[in-house]
Amino acid sequence: MHEWHRNDFIARRSLLRWLIGGYLACKPESLRFSVTPFGKPVVQWPHAARIAFSVSHTDGMTLLAFAWDCRIGVDVERRIDGxxxxxxxxxxxxxxxxxxxxxxxxxxxxxxxxxxxRKEALLKALGTGLSGEPNAYTTEDDLLLGAGHWCASHRGKTISGWTCLDLVFGPDVRAAVAVSIEDASVTFHRARRL
Known part of the structure; x- marks a missing residue:
């Protein structure tokens, strides 16, 4: 692993700990994590079943998402020319x-x-990632809600009660979020690397 990648990983994990600690009103170093059978990290201590989080990164960008009492997944990817x-x-x-x-x-x-x-955000929210049967799920534009909204189905049956959005971060970056709450309120906070 290159030193830059290692440092970036450490910075992401430190920021994640700091933010979750803030949400749970506890010291970041007191948090304990476990991993689900599909490899998704979850907060084990303190008893934090209410908080959900998802992390994704691509060259030069990290996307962190947090939610209460539901499931959430995000993914971000940078376009590679050629x-x-x-x-x-x-x-x-x-x-x-x-x-x-x-x-x-x-x-x-x-x-x-x-x-x-879209697929990665949905599968992260569901907790399976690509380990399950990813091709059993379909993501497509939500024609009822319009631009920026998408919907999902499993083996042809609509997955209802979710908020699924495309996120705009520039012409060469695509991102998506899936939240297991209908009409969820989604807010963004951007931070630039110092």
């Missing part, structure tokens, strides 16, 4: 998602990132 998207997502994307990607070829990079971030 990336050959052919075959990416196979086995991960549902048939509907693969067809949406195929319709956008040859310039499908933006669509790939949108589908990928």
């Amino acid at each position: 990336l050959d998207v052919g075959g990416l997502g196979r086995g991960i994307f549902s048939l509907i998602e693969e067809e949406a990607l195929d319709r956008m070829r040859p310039d499908a990079a933006a669509t790939l990132l949108s589908i990928w971030t």
Whole structure:
């Protein structure tokens, strides 16, 4: 691991601890974490079943999300120029998602990132990550709610009661959040690296 990556990892984990400690009104160093069978970190102590969090990072950016009494997942990805998207997502994307990607070829990079971030956010919120059956879930634009909103289904059955949003962080970055609360209030706070 390069020193920059190691330092970035340490900074992310320290910020996460500091923020969760603030939310739970306890010292960050007193927090204890455990990992679910699918590898998702959760707060073990203090008794904090009420707080949910999700972390994602890409080159030069970290996205942290917190929620109370629900499940939450986020993902952020930076576009890589010249990336050959052919075959990416196979086995991960549902048939509907693969067809949406195929319709956008040859310039499908933006669509790939949108589908990928939505899928990752949903699967993180569900707690399975890519370890479950990711292609059993479909994410697509929510035509009723309009731009920036998306919805999800599992084996063709709509997953209701969720708030699913695309997040805008610039032309080369795609991000998404999935929250297991209908009409959740989502606020953003941006911090720049010093």
